[in-house]
Amino acid sequence: MDSRGAEHAVVVGAGMAGLLAAAVASRHHGRVTVVERDVLAGRGDRRGVPQGGQAHDMLARGHQIIEELLPGLTARLEAEGAPRGDAGQNARWIISGGPLPRVHAGLDVLPATRALRESLVRERVAALPGVTVLDGTAVLRPTTGGDGTVVTGVVCEGAEGPFTLDADLVIDTAGRGSRTAAWLQELGYPRPEEERRRIDVNYVTCHYRTPEEAFRGDVSINTMATPETPRGASCQRVEDGRTVLTVYGILGERPPADHDGLLAFTKSLPTGDVHEVIEVSTPVSEPVRYRFPANLRRRYERLEDFPAGLLVLGDSLCSTNPRYGQGMTVAAQSALVLDEHLGRDPRPDPLAFLRDLTARVVDGVWETTIVTDLSYPGVEGERTEEVLWMHHFFLRVLAAAEQDPEVALAVIRACTLVDTFESLAEPGVMAAVERHGGPL
Ligand SMILES: Cc1cc2nc3c(=O)[nH]c(=O)nc-3n(C[C@H](O)[C@H](O)[C@H](O)COP(=O)(O)OP(=O)(O)OC[C@H]3O[C@@H](n4cnc5c(N)ncnc54)[C@H](O)[C@@H]3O)c2cc1C
Structure with a gap:
């Protein structure tokens, strides 16, 4: 040819x-x-x-860019049944053990399967x-x-x-x-x-039918792992009225891949949000495993x-x-x-x-x-003073975010890559962080 x-x-x-x-x-x-x-x-x-x-998860910044490059994609996703919500109002964020307050972010979130x-x-x-x-x-x-x-x-x-x-x-x-x-x-x-940084994340995913009211008006719940509880979950309403649950464990912690085990796993998460949904849901697929061994950069x-x-x-x-x-x-x-x-x-x-x-x-x-992975004690790598300072800083920002909608919004914008993580160090956010927890 x-x-x-x-x-x-x-x-x-x-x-x-x-x-x-x-x-x-x-x-x-x-x-x-x-x-x-x-x-x-x-x-x-x-x-x-x-x-x-x-x-x-399609982060808000990614969604914005795709809509810019391919106008009308949001409408197509909606027409195919992907639920549409606001990244601060209808997505529940549990990043550091507790939920962030609701805040209007003005950022679209439309959970859908990757396929x-x-x-x-x-x-x-x-x-x-x-x-x-x-x-x-x-x-x-x-x-x-x-x-x-x-x-x-x-x-x-x-x-x-x-x-x-x-x-x-x-x-x-x-x-x-x-x-x-x-x-x-x-x-x-x-x-x-080639740089490889081991993190060894073990995933299990299962699809369910869920009574819509179980999500209490939300489109997704994201419970992130923390060094104290190295397990998390992403639970999303997607097209066809289905719910996708992905649970994971960090550094070799393997979630169970059977229905009863999955339900029990959701109960062990820091808040009951995901468990509350899965408890009233009916599985419509078999759980599937996936392992992600290491961050990789060429x-x-x-x-x-x-x-x-x-x-x-x-x-x-x-x-x-x-x-x-x-x-x-x-x-x-x-x-x-x-x-x-x-x-x-x-x-x-x-x-x-x-x-x-x-x-x-x-x-x-x-x-x-x-830097975030290094907050897990089992992750190999040098914890320089700068890294330790960033761990301290993120913890303080996240603690303030759980109490303060302004900080919560800054965190959501950074986590969805709409703003850079450096934006968390802006004077307005820093002042709010210090107001809630004393000098940094
Ligand atoms: C468990 C897991 C969960 C994830 N969750 C998320 C998430 O929630 N949100 C998110 O944004 N990202 C997530 N990602 C990452 C995401 O999947 C990728 O970063 C993203 O899809 C971009 O990948 P890519 O297009 O570069 O590569 P891929 O998606 O891997 O696509 C590569 C394509 O190239 C094709 N290909 C490969 N070799 C050849 C060849 N020789 N000739 C022709 N074709 C070839 C493959 O068939 C494939 O279609 C996740 C990844 C994993 C592992």
Whole structure:
């Protein structure tokens, strides 16, 4: 298949990062081909996204960006039955053992299964001018020119055997299992440093039918694990009138994967909110396990040399502890950075892109995740004075947030990535924190 064109971008993988990258690439490239290994039929869970069956929170910032890139997606989600609420009024937050007060955040939250959200995004992206989604086709490796210094396309394997897709730009969004680091090595480039930070989160997910009144007008309940109680739960109303419950344990604590055990597990959480819902719910699926061993980051931005025509983003670049629910939002934020770089040059300088993306999106999310994970005594890593100060600071902010709607709003905005975590250090928030608990 000869597809050489003046402006052709190939995106590897049709996960959330790939679809959003394709949406922005279509603004700058005449043709965009999204190559996906899975056969994309219907709206079910699929093999290439094994985590897809677990509850997937879409943080408010991610939702805003997706609506901006694909206007009307909120309405489509609602039409498909995803309940709509306000992130401060209708989402119950239990972050540090106690509930945050209700506060109008002015931020949409529409819980839905990952399968539904992704399929709606995919339908919209596939309908954009110039975009083709080539499913049932695996990317095997890049093709190169100029002695391996320029990526010129990809070798694929579909139902009818291998073929080459020529491209002006290849964007790797193949997820955590991305092969780019190995490909670079095969081309004679150094392998990027890989940072792994063990956290060992064990998930179990089950779907239920729940009487609507059990949620007391809310769309979701998020009970986060704490070092004192290293277990948490995300309980959401989703499309089709279903409830998705995902429970998890940190550092090897394994929740039970049977119905009675799950109910008992919800009773052991710091508040009774999730238990109250599950107690009156009827299971409609079998519990499914998933294990997330470690935060993982590939430091491509530290390389001194990188082939032209190749970019990396999404979980291929950085995959963090999912209990903070950030992955899809980071993919959306990364798409905005990509849009800027493609706007300047449809074939941008890869290292300039990777360094900018790292500084503006990835570093902040990675650092907050690692610092928060380090509050668990069993997590390996150096607890510098700065880390200990941040633990103290977050604890004080969260304690104040449980009493003060203004601080609660700041926390919700930071946790949903609408604002950065640095915004919690703004004078207004700091003053409220000190008012509630004395000098910091
Ligand atoms: C248990 C768990 C729970 C999570 N919960 C949340 C949450 O609540 N909120 C949130 O925002 N994020 C969550 N995440 C993270 C989220 O799933 C990802 O960060 C997000 O989907 C972005 O991933 P991605 O598109 O980069 O990769 P993926 O979603 O992994 O997609 C990669 C795609 O590439 C395809 N592919 C791979 N190799 C090839 C190849 N060689 N050729 C062609 N196609 C290929 C795969 O089939 C797949 O479709 C969770 C993750 C886990 C593990």
